[in-house]
Amino acid sequence: MHLSSITVMVIVSWPVAFYLIHLEQEVRIRRYKMTWFKRERIKRFNILTKLRAVQVAIGLPFFLILLCLYVLPLGFYSPCIQEKDKLGPKPDIFGHKGAPMLGPENTMMSFEKAVENGAFGLESNIYLSYDEVPFLMHDNNLRRTTNIREVMPNASFRHSSLFTWNFLSTLNAGKWFVQFKPFYNMKPLSEADKEKARNQMIPKLSDLLEFAQKEKKFVIFDLNIPPPKHPLRKTFVRRVVSVILDSQIEQHLIYWLTAFDRMYVKKKAPGFQQVGRLYSIERLTKENISKINVDYKKLFYNGLRDYKAANININLYIVNEPWLYSLAWCSRIHSVTTDNIQLLRQINHPYFFMTPSHYMLMWFLLDGVSAVFIVSIFYFHWWKENKENVSESSSSHTDTDSINLEKGKSDHQKASNLSIKPPSRVLDSPWTRKAIYPRLPNSSISNYPGPRQFLVAPKKIDSKPEPDNEPLKSMMPAKVDVRQLTPSEASELILAPTREATREPTLQTALPALTANEPTISSIEVLHPETQHQSTFTVEPFPRNRVSTTSDMSLSSSGFSPKKN
Template sequence: ALGLLLCWEGRELSLHWCHKVLILLVIGICSFFFWLLFTYWKERWLTIGLSLQVFAPYIHLGSISMMVMVAWPVAFYVIHLEGEAKIRRYKITSNERRRNKMCNMITKLRALQVAVVLPFFLILLCLYVVPWGNHSPCIQEKDKLGPKPSFFGHRGAPMLGPENTMMSFEKAVEEGAFGLESDVHISMDRVPFLMHDYDLRRTTNIREVLPNASLKHPGFFGWYFLSTLNAGKWFSHSWVKPFYHMKPLSEADREKASKQKIPKFMELLKLAQREKKLVIFDLNVPPRQHPARSAYIQIAVREILDSQIEQHLIIWLPGSQREYVRSRAPGFQHIGRLFTIEQLTKQNITRINVDYKRLFYNGLREYKAANININLYVINEPWLFSLAWCSRIQSVTTDNIQVLNKINHPYYFMTPNFYMLMWILMDCASAIFIVAIFYFHWWRESQSEKVLRGISSYAETPSISLQKE
């Protein structure tokens, strides 16, 4: 920035070669840093973009307030430049060389004024008219607000108990979950069990029991060995916080968590049947050389049917062999992913389960127009849940059910009339303040100019009288 200002003044930059190398190095490091930021934070940038749909009205009003505060230094600088230009105009002499130099300086001062004032007022004008293009879902009439989305407990309630354990699912039921979400693997002896990861290190004590096999795929173990592993001790430690907003466990819950085991899929199904909760699950394909690789769909369907759970409580997510599943269990509710409307219609699917970042950027309106029910995952933040609610999403999968379930009205919701009133009042008030700020600086500069004129005229009077004498 300093170099640009020096170039503006017409001064040549005399840099040592060390300085040039240092500047290039800083530019390279900054470029690399931004590349990493945009590459590895891509998902977070998408979330930030979505947050603007909720916070845009408040950012707009806050930006106008900021422009009012910025108006003070802008007005001071611009009026000061105007005073400088007037002073230099008074000093113009008959000497042609000095006259040209002074005129060039006045031109630069005028250019600086334009460079400061023009962007300021263009930004201000954009802020004044931006609500015309603001279509936030949270700005709508109250009677158009849809019902509160239902909740699927993501691996249960993983902020209240170890994920994919019976304690976690029981906590989700206690918090009012509409359904339970889990991940299913098939053991070597064809027993479906609940586990998310592709190894057992994170959520079990496999490193203590069998450290040499800790990287092994869960499906390559028999159920007897899996049932002996502890699946909750990692969660019960006081220093463990899988989630940033997670509250400390009570002593009773910590003790209960430390005794959790890997549950069978059957245990989850029986809990869902008893509590009349929906079940949605990811069915992981067994690895190669696994004895159940070609029959894992049949094993999962048989397990569900053997549990005697009501078929309408099962939301079938796996995309393979849907015709077979429909023939064996016609009561299952089939749910798709982010397929096209034509694909969903062809497969007779009226519900999708999709990552919220992908949906909000890819055809939310088209799915709603086609009457496709939508389940979003994973929604943990209240503002994001409010966005889903205002967008008339039917259900969400969440880790934070104990917080979201207590929200009885979407955050940051406002009616169009209220927003328009705030918009007009803020625009009018800011315009009055900005005009007053510029007028104040102009008045103060004019007072200073009068004083300078008085001093200069007083200084010139004796010289004139001396010349007459």
Template sequence: MDMEPAQMGSIRAVYLTTGIWFYWSIVLLSIIGILTAYTSLLLVLGFLLVWEGNKLYLHWCHKILILLVTVVSVTLLWILCKFWKDKWLILGLSLKIFAPYWHLTCITLMVIFSWPVSYYFVQLEGEARYRRYMMSYYNREKHKRCHILKRLKALQMVVGLPFIVVLLFLYVVPVGIHSPCIQDKEDLGPKPTFFGHRGAPMVGPENTMMSFERAVEQGASGLESDIHISFDSVPFLMHDHDLKRTTDIHEVMPSATFNRCEGFTWDFLSTLNAGKWFLKPQDKPFYRMKSLSEADNERARNQKIPQLRNLLDLAQKEKKFVIFDLPAPPPKHPQRNTYVRLVVSVILDSKIEPHLIFWLPSFDRDYVKLMAPGFQQVGRLETLDELSKENIRIINVDYKELFYNGLRDYKAANITINLYIVNKPWLFSLAWCSRIHSVTTDNIELLSQIDHPHFFMTPRYYMFIWLLIDAISAVLISAIFSFHWC
């Protein structure tokens, strides 16, 4: 279960899936870094010149350039923050896993930086000693030389004090690090199970029977999809509101390319091809997808839009759970107000075991509870009081929202949690260490190969590494300062 279909158009879905925004953000961030570094260099240079008593004779073009670079940097940073909001959240979330390793890396960098810092610090001390020595011979310049000594001491403080403060902070920062993957082995929960996000969309066209069958082959315990209702009341599987991205509607009926998919009858929808797009290089939904065999290419090329009934038959046969989004049909649709009841009727008629249905849609939930008490009711990221009021013990949530809104409370209340969309091994490891029950993923094949959380370590082992690195770095930094002092 990803975002509500209304929140993600077909074109934007492709962009987010392929990661184009991510790479453009990296380019933008690099430009900002270069411009900021240039501006900072000019400002530092200007400050040092003023410190030495020099006047800044800037040409008008220099002033305009500095102002322009500053404005451009701020503007680009604002654009990046606006379009990379989720990436910043992911960056912050990654610290739950990588904080211990960043700590060790920062300690190593401080050892490396100690060489130029100690060299410059000792040079300033040598200059200060020389000035004090010369003062005894030139009493008439004593006042001026005292002023120079104060400036040298100030520079020493500017160079040495921040270094010492940062170093001491890094030495004790592990006290405040609480990574879920730092725990005793016996406290580690079971490996999360998988829901195939629209099947297995890296090895088959999403929301087709090929995709769902491949998800079953790869070990999915559940299948995720999105259901729409045709104009003649047939529930079918499709994520987007229109048919442009994942069918050949633009070839069959170009004038209807952007029409709502619920506006077509099933007789027409069943004739569309739902797999050829997957084989086009420019339409690949993921980077670094493995090449398919010729047999799989041919199979993908002939995929059609499936009905909900097809998915239910597969789930019943393989004993797999089914979870789905169910957006409301557009106004004037025959099933506008009864679409939930239609879907419930189709599910019950399929004879699938009721407990295999994870019912997520919130509209008309009371009717669903009455007619299908065996369905497992699933909520979203609601308060515990709201979940308790609806007697819901399972939630399906975006991993970013959950980790930033209080995972501990839901775990304490014994709420079963499914996270979406989890594709990266480090994120899956975080979910595993956090005792998450299941994840919705595009990449079952990769995650199923993980037999132990990445970046996992016991508290004793981390403490040993922490103290060892601190001790070694203290010895090395002391030796470097001693070397330059001598």
């Protein structure tokens, strides 16, 4: 039993370990991925607490049961754990109704089969016919074991003792055995046994006694009380004792079990072995009974040791399993009554018998091996779960790296169209003269107005303009396409130099001459802080890559004219 329980726990540890490790990893992953807000929310809903509660609900009973099984042998007692010299003799075997797995019960064929298989004694059940003949029958009617339903269907439920022997002796008591197997594990009968079983009749008690006397076998039987209208209702015991004594069987071969009118039996047949039931030890001692016939289920719950200490011989019924017979053997039971005599007779040593030292060695070995298996199972699931988590993490990192790599490649492809040289806006302001006029020499740049000094035409010009190499053309009002700028266009105009300054130096070519047929966009009116109340000027921007600052030279050279409000 202990071995089976440990084996079951080892098998159950596989799903338990899988589930516990999975829950543990789930708790760790949830805790690792939680932000502070999630932790507050999870604390509110107690998600982690519920997961831990499930772990405890599964794991705690498992480990408690396992621990109990490990320490159970410390308080375990088995009669089969003893020294070899203390083992009692093999229990004797009474054939219950003969050998009911080999022949029809309570027939001469069944008793013969029991003797062939080494029966110590023969057990039977006795009824008295209406004409005072004791016969062998287990049931109180004839339906199950005879052909009464074919011969007299209306009387099939009548009590067996209400028929005369003349009628009972005509009934067949063996055909049912061939047609219906009474035991599921009985072996098939040979053709000779089948033919013999079909011809079996109801035997009388005298037939059994004669056979037992011949084979020197003990006889034990249950004597059933006749029904109320029976003529031997009160004297059936004396009638049976008379039949036994008339059979000339040795009195010590009779195990007298009936408690009714026991004093008469002791006086009439003092050689009978008086057998009691599960009486108290005081009653058994008072009636001078040294043997009891009890159900094994009741005996083991009602003080087997007390009866053994009182030196009372015990016969157990009905013991059909080898392990139960072995337990009775180890418990020093004297005899058993069985249906399976052909199997129990083959047992020469009790099952599960071992010495205390052997048991301790087996116990430690079994517990150690099972503990190693269970720990290995838990470790395997833990390792497998961690491996899966690592592989998932690696795959996620790989996906992230591939995404970053692809993003980097796309950025590199976009950046390949740009200059490797840092853009000019990093070194210089996009509004400087150098950025606007890259081909002008540095010495000439200083002659141009500053990036934020917007010049306007003064009211009165006292000084003459500086002479130029080329004659100045008369200032003629230029036809300028003046349109209202939308906010988007204005921002586009202002940000155009910044965008163009970031292009490659090759794009920063010399400022081409402004042609008359180039399209122009609407100008932006900019007021000088000092003269905004008097006049305004307009700035005509160049297309996309050109910027014009308002100065006298730029205005005169490009053909722009100031406009007054």
